[in-house]
Amino acid sequence: MIDDIRFEGSAPLQQQLYQQLSARILHQRFPPGSRLPASRLLAADLGISRNTVNAVYDQLKAEGFLQSRAGKGIFVHEDINHRRLFEQQADTSPIASAALPPLPDPRLGAPAGTLRADGKACLPFSPGLPDLEAFPIRAWNRVLHHQESRLALRGYGDFQGYRPLRQAIASYLRSSRGLRCGEHQVIITNGAQQGLSLIADVFLQPGDRVLSENPGYRGARYALERHGSTLIPVPLKQQVLDVEALTRLGPAKLLYCTPTHQYPMGGILDISQRMALVQWAMRNQTWIIEDDYDSEFHFYNKPFAAIQGMFDNAPVLYVGSFSKTLLPGLRVGYLVVPEALVEAFVWHKRISGGETPLLSQATIAEFMDSGQFSRHLRRMRQLYRDKWSHFQARVTEHLSGLVTPVAESAGMHLVLEGAFDDAEVSSKLRNLGYGSTPLSAHFIGTASRQGLVMGFASANAAQIDGCVEALASVLSAGQGRA
Incomplete structure (x- = not known):
């Protein structure tokens, strides 16, 4: 079936059909030896006369584009010389001489040195990579097989995320991280990186100021400065965000930080520093992006409570993912935002990334609800x-x-x-x-x-x-x- 041919303008249908079929053959969209629809079927699909299709087929056969095989149909000629035919028509083709559209501003491209070499993203000692061999793949597959036959998971889902997974995440975050949230505040994302990008989409305009730990997580930097915002570095003091330095840096729309395990230096903000941080944010009308990086893996103490749950109405956007706790290949993360912001975030997720795969979400939800997630973390x-x-x-x-x-x-x-x-x-x-x-x-x-x-x-x-x-x-x- 050929369903992308369109007839426009006043040129005869036979001429238009000839031009479009010959162009597809020249550019090998119909490769040598491929079969074309019978003239009756093509005429019915295009809503034109069969005589028109036969006339075009005859012309293409006469010019060496097509050949008939008795009892089998019409095929693109196997011996067609595409290069010769293309070069013969190159001088007269308006496409050949057309200039490219304007190229995008190179400043909008990826920063130099940010792309990993092929095949080397999962070397031992790669930061952020969990022990893939220690993952309980058999237990995971049992849950996966239990979910994969469900008809409801084969269609489209909620842009905000699969509700049972949002419920499981909210329950887990309340008990283990001290968050104040319900499932209606959780938005499932395609990894934490999409969560950071959505924050930029919702909040930032060109010229907005964004404060960020320095040194800090590079993925946050790339997401938060892509709309033309100004990224202001905040120094560290004893391996954590220097809260006192904030008063010298002035107000900002957003502040990105990893308070429960600073990345990459590893420090932890104490309670007095967290209180000072939230007070500063409220005075300056700044939203805190709390990235709970690696917070589940404290070896001698229980994970520290998140800032989001420590204060009433704290201006906090909480970011997390399953890339470290389960597998990076799942590409499933989550945001926890105030209820008033949920609609804006879901809208931007809809237009920038769409739904997160339902089967992955359902498998994670059962893995959490069955207690296997907590056992795996231990x-x-x-x-x-x-x-x-x-x-x-x-x-x-x-x-x-x-x-x-x-x-x-x-x-x-x-x-x-x-x-x-x-x-x-x-x-x-x-x-x-x-x-x-x-x-x-x-x-x-x-x-x-x-x-x-x-x-x-x-x-x-x-x-x-x-x-x-x-x-x-x-x-x-x-x-x-x-």
């Missing part, structure tokens, strides 16, 4: 605690004097600071099969510190030993020295 905390201890021990043993670990008993990564060219050393490690990101890449503007952000959660014991030895060799040899 196992991962113990596993990551053991890896964290092993990694620190090897760093102390082999890298003493070469790096200074910034150690916090939480999260899935460790920062190793040092006086070396962190971009060059990170590149050398990648060539040896180990992931990392340069600490300098997390700064807005000029970096004031050098080091490596090492995601130990994705590495096994042998890989930890091998990576530390490789790093010791690179640094001891003086390669990458600043």
Whole structure:
């Protein structure tokens, strides 16, 4: 069936049909040997006379475009020389000489060095990557198979998200993170990154000021400055957001922070700092974006309560995802926003990303409701605690004097600071099969510190030993020295 042919203008139908069919053959939309519809069917589909179609087919056969096969139908000629035919018509084709439309402003493109090389996004020590082999795939598949036969999950869903999953998330966040929310405030997103992009869509206009931790999460920076807003760096003090510095920086539309586990330095805002932060935000009419990065993985203490639930009517937009707690490949995250903002967020999600796949949402919902999610988190905390201890021990043993670990008993990564060219050393490690990101890449503007952000959660014991030895060799040899 050919359903994209349109007749426009005053030119005869036969001429228009000939031009459109020949163009499709020349550009190999109908490749050599492909079968065309019978003239009766094509005429019925296009609402034109069969004689018109036969006349066009005859003309195309005479010119070598088509050939008939007795008892089988009409086919694109297998020996057609597309290059010769295309070159013959190139000089007379209005498409060939037309200029390209204006190109977009290059400043709207991706910042240099932000794209990962193919096949190297999941190397051991890649920050943010959980232990994929430790995921309970059999238990997950049982839940998945239970959900996949449901007819209701095969169609379209709610742009806000699958209600049972929103209910499960709200219940989990109330009990484990202290949030004040109901399922009607939860919006399911395609990963935390879409959540950050939606915040920018809802709140920001060109020229708006946005405050952001420095160093901080690069994904937030890319999302929040893409509408032409001005990103203002907020320094850290003792590995956490310097709340006192906010008074010197002036008001802003948004402030992005990771208060329960600063990324990448790992500090935690204490209660007095959180109170001061919320008071400052309320005085300055600033919305706080609370990214609960890695907050579930505190090894010696329970996860700290989120700012969103600590104060009545706190101006907080809460961002989370299942990329670290379950699998990055699920691409499922969530926002918790005040009820008055839900409609605006759902509208922007509808036009920018659409629905989140229902089957994934339903599987996560059952995984949470059945208690398997909580059990999985407990196992991962113990596993990551053991890896964290092993990694620190090897760093102390082999890298003493070469790096200074910034150690916090939480999260899935460790920062190793040092006086070396962190971009060059990170590149050398990648060539040896180990992931990392340069600490300098997390700064807005000029970096004031050098080091490596090492995601130990994705590495096994042998890989930890091998990576530390490789790093010791690179640094001891003086390669990458600043």
